[in-house]
Amino acid sequence: MQKTLKVEGMNCMHCAGKVGAALEMIDGVSKADVSLEAGTAIVEMDREIPESDMATAVSEVGYTVVQG
Helix, strand or coil: CEEEEEEECCCCHHHHHHHHHHHHCCCCEEEEEEECCCCEEEEEECCCCCHHHHHHHHHHCCCEEECC
């Protein structure tokens, strides 16, 4: 199962790394591929995870998931 998130506020590879690490800390997330250039995170999940949970994890490290 996969979900693509639009992430705002990333300016460097360190930012992308922080977003990926935050997403991978969520129980049920097996992998998060974050693209600085595209401003996206492709999240691979073992089960359905609410987008709000992922948005909260990203906001806790200083970035914003854009709904839509």
